[in-house]
Amino acid sequence: xxxxxxxxxxxxxxxxxxxxxxxxxxxxxxxxxxxxxxxxxxxxxxxxxxxxxxxxxxxxxxxxxxxxxxxxxxxxxxxxxxxxxxxxxxxxxxxxxxxxxxxxxxxxxxxxxxxxxxxxxxxxxxxxxxxxxxxxxxxxxxxxxxxxxxxxxxxxxxxxxxxxxxxxxxxxxxxxxxxxxxxxxxxxxxxxxxxxxxxxxxxxxxxxxxxxxxxxxxxxxxxxxxxxxxxxxxxxxxxxxxxxxxxxxxxxxxxxxxxxxxxxxxxxxxxxxxxxxxxxx
Numbered sequence: 001x002x003x004x005x006x007x008x009x010x011x012x013x014x015x016x017x018x019x020x021x022x023x024x025x026x027x028x029x030x031x032x033x034x035x036x037x038x039x040x041x042x043x044x045x046x047x048x049x050x051x052x053x054x055x056x057x058x059x060x061x062x063x064x065x066x067x068x069x070x071x072x073x074x075x076x077x078x079x080x081x082x083x084x085x086x087x088x089x090x091x092x093x094x095x096x097x098x099x100x101x102x103x104x105x106x107x108x109x110x111x112x113x114x115x116x117x118x119x120x121x122x123x124x125x126x127x128x129x130x131x132x133x134x135x136x137x138x139x140x141x142x143x144x145x146x147x148x149x150x151x152x153x154x155x156x157x158x159x160x161x162x163x164x165x166x167x168x169x170x171x172x173x174x175x176x177x178x179x180x181x182x183x184x185x186x187x188x189x190x191x192x193x194x195x196x197x198x199x200x201x202x203x204x205x206x207x208x209x210x211x212x213x214x215x216x217x218x219x220x221x222x223x224x225x226x227x228x229x230x231x232x233x234x235x236x237x238x239x240x241x242x243x244x245x246x247x248x249x250x251x252x253x254x255x256x257x258x259x260x261x262x263x264x265x266x267x268x269x270x271x272x273x274x275x276x277x278x279x280x281x
């Protein structure tokens with residue numbers, strides 16, 4: 001496989017998207033993974049719609065015309081800050097053959113199986129479109145239970161009875177994952193990728209857990225050994241731990257979340273993930 005790019009948590013910052021598109025023009029990666037929290041603040045819904053359809057759609061159309069056969073596959077999921085009401089506009093980019101929208105789906109690319117999954121464990125934030133209980137009906141102190149938050153769409157299910165662990169079993173069933181790449185928004189629990197800046201903070205005299213990743217995702221990696229997993233969500237983690245990658249068993253895990261103003265661009269040859277690099281642009 002040609003070189004792969006991975007970005008996450010761009011939060012609608014056009015200057016960082018422009019840096020990404022410029023690097024794509026220069027280096028012509030075979031695949032670009034976009035790991036959620038992609039959209040700008042949604043105080044004005046029309047601004048978000050225009051961002052998706054005109055800015056992203058326009059720039060990707062320009063790239064496709066310029067690069068032609070070298071246009072990369074954009075494997076894309078949304079994140080907890082991306083209201084699901086805009087999902088249909090992201091799907092519209094797929095209809096225009098500009099991206100592969102892969103939440104809770106599998107896509108095949110060369111010799112690899114690509115899976116996407118957006119959901120994260122409960123947070124203190126009210127928007128719950130992409131939140132699930134993790135392995136049980138538990139929310140950390142200070143976090144809002146999924147059913148007590150708000151939704152931008154009708155979820156069509158009772159979210160009190162679903163969790164990330166169950167979802168991953170449904171997504172993968174009993175498939176061979178030795179050649180799989182998983183695009184997650186949440187990082188795995190108690191790793192260098194999920195360390196939040198919660199040191200010394202307490203709620204009702206209970207100290208807060210500084211690791212806010214998913215137990216289910218961590219267990220999934222340990223038990224199923226996917227080839228590569230990609231993560232975002234916890235912006236400050238690499239600043240605190242000094243690490244943006246970790247190896248769990250045979251699985252290489254990378255994070256593209258970043259707390260600074262720069263674009264954090266992870267690039268790696270899929271055949272040699274140990275050669276992955278992160279550049280701050």
